Amino acid sequence: MSHPFYYFYTMGYSSKLIERTVEEFSKLPSIGKKSAFRLVLHLINQDKAYTDRFIDAIQQMKEHLKECSTCYNLSDNETCAICANPARKKTVLCVVETVRDVIAIEETEQYHGTYHVLGGVISPLEGVGAEDVKIPELIERVKSQGVTELIMALSPTIEGDTTIFYISKKVQDLGVSITTLSRGVAFGSELEYTDEFTLGRSLVARVPYNQGSIK
Amino acid sequence: MSHPFYYFYTMGYSSKLIERTVEEFSKLPSIGKKSAFRLVLHLINQDKAYTDRFIDAIQQMKEHLKECSTCYNLSDNETCAICANPARKKTVLCVVETVRDVIAIEETEQYHGTYHVLGGVISPLEGVGAEDVKIPELIERVKSQGVTELIMALSPTIEGDTTIFYISKKVQDLGVSITTLSRGVAFGSELEYTDEFTLGRSLVARVPYNQGSIK
Numbered sequence: 001m002s003h004p005f006y007y008f009y010t011m012g013y014s015s016k017l018i019e020r021t022v023e024e025f026s027k028l029p030s031i032g033k034k035s036a037f038r039l040v041l042h043l044i045n046q047d048k049a050y051t052d053r054f055i056d057a058i059q060q061m062k063e064h065l066k067e068c069s070t071c072y073n074l075s076d077n078e079t080c081a082i083c084a085n086p087a088r089k090k091t092v093l094c095v096v097e098t099v100r101d102v103i104a105i106e107e108t109e110q111y112h113g114t115y116h117v118l119g120g121v122i123s124p125l126e127g128v129g130a131e132d133v134k135i136p137e138l139i140e141r142v143k144s145q146g147v148t149e150l151i152m153a154l155s156p157t158i159e160g161d162t163t164i165f166y167i168s169k170k171v172q173d174l175g176v177s178i179t180t181l182s183r184g185v186a187f188g189s190e191l192e193y194t195d196e197f198t199l200g201r202s203l204v205a206r207v208p209y210n211q212g213s214i215k
Numbered sequence: 216m217s218h219p220f221y222y223f224y225t226m227g228y229s230s231k232l233i234e235r236t237v238e239e240f241s242k243l244p245s246i247g248k249k250s251a252f253r254l255v256l257h258l259i260n261q262d263k264a265y266t267d268r269f270i271d272a273i274q275q276m277k278e279h280l281k282e283c284s285t286c287y288n289l290s291d292n293e294t295c296a297i298c299a300n301p302a303r304k305k306t307v308l309c310v311v312e313t314v315r316d317v318i319a320i321e322e323t324e325q326y327h328g329t330y331h332v333l334g335g336v337i338s339p340l341e342g343v344g345a346e347d348v349k350i351p352e353l354i355e356r357v358k359s360q361g362v363t364e365l366i367m368a369l370s371p372t373i374e375g376d377t378t379i380f381y382i383s384k385k386v387q388d389l390g391v392s393i394t395t396l397s398r399g400v401a402f403g404s405e406l407e408y409t410d411e412f413t414l415g416r417s418l419v420a421r422v423p424y425n426q427g428s429i430k
Contacts, residue, residue: 015276015280015289015290015291015295015296016291017272017275017276017279017280017291018276020272020275020276021272021273021276023272024268024269024272024273025269027265027269028254028257028258029253029254029257030250030253031254035245037318038244038245039243039244039246040276041314041315042244043243043273043276043277044276044277044280044289048277050242051273051274051277053239054239054240054242054273055270055273055274057235057236057238057239058236058239058258058266058269058270059270060232060235060236061230061232061233061236061255061258061259062258062259062263062266065232065233065259074230074233074259075230076230076231076232080230081230099256100256103252
């Protein structure tokens with residue numbers, strides 16, 4: 001009894017070109033062999049201009065996409081559109097783990113400050129220390145940029161709490177108030193999957209950080 | 216109240232490069248904006264060699280993929296691997312609608328003849344006539360290639376039945392026996408979604424075509 005996709009590897013399929021493209025597509029997250037094949041057939045059936053646009057978008061993005069030198073968000077330029085926007089408050093920083101979280105918060109349309117993308121959280125178990133994420137850069141920004149508030153919008157996990165604790169210790173003498181998202185974000189959930197209303201409400205009703213009270 | 220993806224189009228997202236790539240990915244079938252964004256982030260996080268391989272597979276495929284000049288299956292060469300295989304019977308043709316059906320039948324490992332990919336079926340309602348699909352080419356093959364059996368493996372729909380009827384009329388004086396897939400394929404279902412065991416069994420137990428008996 002053969003595996004349904006046995007076929008692609010061992011039987012004489014009429015095209016190695018298709019087989020190879022299917023394999024590349026099925027490396028993408030949550031794309032199985034069957035879905036990959038359907039996507040590939042779709043590309044086969046489109047005119048060349050369509051796949052040229054598809055490929056060019058990826059190539060341009062890979063070639064020109066940068067990290068914002070201020071907040072480490074993904075950006076087309078040295079400074080991202082959010083940091084470059086004069087209407088966004090530079091003295092309020094929302095500290096997030098990933099670029100996906102920036103997008104989740106932007107979608108709420110409740111936030112008018114700027115961001116700081118850590119690129120991870122402190123995780124002793126996985127050997128991720130404060131220096132491995134953008135925490136030193138954050139502390140430097142707090143010092144140099146007259147930051148008055150840090151909104152700690154990290155996922156409500158042990159690692160997120162550890163990271164908040166560490167940062168709060170580091171900036172405690174710098175006169176910056178630290179707030180966290182209000183209750184409403186369930187413990188153990190991923191920030192990016194929280195619906196925009198819950199997330200927006202928890203931003204508006206953010207509370208002062210009190211070491212030890214976060215659970 | 217904004218649409219969750221309103222964001223990508225109107226708010227100052229920090230990257231047009233990402234926005235454009237997300238749009239291209241979300242044109243693919245069954246890929247929504249959110250999935251597209253996750254795929255794009257995945258590509259962003261891979262090294263350049265990974266996306267280069269991904270892009271190269273698509274480009275090579277678009278540039279070099281052909282139709283087999285014999286059976287109209289997709290092929291890397293003038294003649295596809297199935298037609299070029301000396302072990303496959305050239306006197307038995309399995310007539311299918313699409314390349315996906317070839318794959319579905321190959322997966323059963325029950326078939327050792329060759330194929331003829333029509334590229335569609337006759338559909339008076341949609342204005343598709345016999346000349347719009349590879350029916351003239353099929354009749355030519357039957358005449359020139361000494362074909363002894365046509366296995367009509369078309370989806371069991373009105374259009375499929377019409378196509379079988381038309382072809383059977385056209386070849387009735389050429390001494391070719393016409394068979395159809397045996398019962399087991401449910402009326403109105405798509406061939407490519409039929410499981411490989413049902414499909415394999417219905418191939419092995421195929422029955423002689425009797426005009427008017429197909430329902």
